[in-house]
Amino acid sequence: xxxxxxxxxxxxxxxxxxxxxxxxxxxxxxxxxxxxxxxxxxxxxxxxxxxxxxxxxxxxxxxxxxxxxxxxxxxxxxxxxxxxxxxxxxxxxxxxxxxxxxxxxxxxxxxxxxxxxxxxxxxxxxxxxxxxxxxxxxxxxxxxxxxxxxxxxxxxxxxxxxxxxxxxxxxxxxxxxxxxxxxxxxxxxxxxxxxxxxxxxxxxxxxxxxxxxxxxxxxxxxxxxxxxxxxxxxxxxxxxxxxxxxxxxxxxxxxxxxxxxxxxxxxxx
Numbered sequence: 001x002x003x004x005x006x007x008x009x010x011x012x013x014x015x016x017x018x019x020x021x022x023x024x025x026x027x028x029x030x031x032x033x034x035x036x037x038x039x040x041x042x043x044x045x046x047x048x049x050x051x052x053x054x055x056x057x058x059x060x061x062x063x064x065x066x067x068x069x070x071x072x073x074x075x076x077x078x079x080x081x082x083x084x085x086x087x088x089x090x091x092x093x094x095x096x097x098x099x100x101x102x103x104x105x106x107x108x109x110x111x112x113x114x115x116x117x118x119x120x121x122x123x124x125x126x127x128x129x130x131x132x133x134x135x136x137x138x139x140x141x142x143x144x145x146x147x148x149x150x151x152x153x154x155x156x157x158x159x160x161x162x163x164x165x166x167x168x169x170x171x172x173x174x175x176x177x178x179x180x181x182x183x184x185x186x187x188x189x190x191x192x193x194x195x196x197x198x199x200x201x202x203x204x205x206x207x208x209x210x211x212x213x214x215x216x217x218x219x220x221x222x223x224x225x226x227x228x229x230x231x232x233x234x235x236x237x238x239x240x241x242x243x244x245x246x247x248x249x250x251x252x253x254x255x256x257x258x259x260x261x262x263x264x265x266x267x268x269x
């Protein structure tokens with residue numbers, strides 16, 4: 001029995017998903033990542049995900065019992081997830097296909113009413129397509145940490161001893177384990193460090209830094225600025241084409257230690 005318990009403990013230790021579930025749900029500590037009101041999924045997340053499809057889905061649910069029965073599990077799912085204080089859109093994306101069924105049902109009813117309703121439906125579909133395109137552009141620029149993570153590998157070969165400090169903003173916005181091209185397994189040539197609350201003097205000892213612009217002045221004596229990375233700032237409307245612009249701002253800097261030797265092809269570029 002003792003060996004069995006040790007095996008379960010070992011499996012839990014090396015199973016990241018189980019640790020996440022235990023921390024977020026069982027211990028209910030997800031609020032440490034941020035809190036949202038109980039109804040946030042209903043008044044903010046779903047409207048942004050479905051756009052004009054949401055009122056159509058609500059109309060379909062209210063006008064047809066069969067549609068209500070199909071979408072009831074989705075409604076219960078969102079309600080249960082609303083009990084958790086920490087909320088993210090990705091947690092409830094699974095309900096969108098069911099809600100789209102409700103929206104499609106009501107659209108069919110409108111389509112059968114005549115040409116004016118058909119034109120209105122086509123206009124709503126076009127508006128949804130435009131809105132999705134704008135949100136896609138914003139989402140594309142929402143994870144600059146991934147671009148920064150790819151860029152660090154230009155400054156040293158994988159067989160060169162290299163330490164990379166990944167700041168908090170980079171870690172939360174795309175700099176994940178999937179971007180570690182030079183894994184430190186046996187010879188430990190590369191080390192990617194995300195440890196929080198390190199002192200400035202400790203961070204100055206790393207070869208490459210991914211930090212926010214406001215932190216750069218701390219490392220000017222020991223590091224040089226190599227690259228800047230931009231993230232989504234806001235959506236701006238214009239009176240002339242293209243009418244809608246996605247504005248970006250500087251969010252991440254890549255710094256290289258002054259004592260670190262650059263790769264030859266970087267020097268010649």
